[in-house]
Amino acid sequence: MTTEEKTQRCLHHAERLLAAMGGSPEGWSFTGDVVEGDPEKSRCACGHPIRWEFQWKHEDGRTLVTGSVCVENLPLIDRMIVEAMRAALVKAIQVREEAARKARAASLDAEVDALRTELRGLIEEKFGWAIRSAEAIGSAWIPHDVYSALRTSEYYRCELRRSRTLKTPRGQAECIRSAIRAFRTRFQGDGA
Ligand SMILES: [Zn+2]
Numbered sequence: 001m002t003t004e005e006k007t008q009r010c011l012h013h014a015e016r017l018l019a020a021m022g023g024s025p026e027g028w029s030f031t032g033d034v035v036e037g038d039p040e041k042s043r044c045a046c047g048h049p050i051r052w053e054f055q056w057k058h059e060d061g062r063t064l065v066t067g068s069v070c071v072e073n074l075p076l077i078d079r080m081i082v083e084a085m086r087a088a089l090v091k092a093i094q095v096r097e098e099a100a101r102k103a104r105a106a107s108l109d110a111e112v113d114a115l116r117t118e119l120r121g122l123i124e125e126k127f128g129w130a131i132r133s134a135e136a137i138g139s140a141w142i143p144h145d146v147y148s149a150l151r152t153s154e155y156y157r158c159e160l161r162r163s164r165t166l167k168t169p170r171g172q173a174e175c176i177r178s179a180i181r182a183f184r185t186r187f188q189g190d191g192a
Pocket of ligand 1: 013017044045046047048066067069070071
């Protein structure tokens with residue numbers, strides 16, 4: 001598409017948007033709300049697909065949704081509105097990124113919990129009976145194999161590191177994963 005064609009198309013969209021506004025942008029204002037749309041369904045009032053839905057309201061109560069581009073081609077459009085739309089979009093993107101970051105952190109936390117459960121399960125399966133036998137006779141003594149297992153598996157090292165330098169869930173997950181590998185290599189022979 002040539003620049004000329006693009007310009008024509010843009011103006012065509014602006015005309016349709018203007019029509020949707022009842023012939024003039026007068027009385028219309030951007031509400032300040034912009035929401036992420038559905039790529040399959042979201043349409044500007046002019047008809048073209050949009051990613052972000054900008055909410056507009058007329059003094060008489062009418063509402064419509066636009067994208068950010070063809071609005072700029074409207075005659076008599078208030079530049080303040082265009083600036084407000086840009087600022088609202090920046091904010092909306094920041095909010096979305098923050099939500100995505102929180103979701104990633106939550107899924108990493110869940111992964112760490114699952115790995116820790118797996119490691120504890122391995123230790124329980126192999127040495128749970130020995131630990132409980134020692135406890136049953138009132139001994140604080142831990143069977144050498146258990147002690148060795150805990151050390152070899154880096155289980156304690158993990159737990160210690162977690163409270164000291166392993167601040168991130170990603171680092172914790174990696175540490176516990178290596179502990180699981182070490183435990184399997186040492187006691188199950190299938191870690192290689
Ligand atoms: Zn449009």
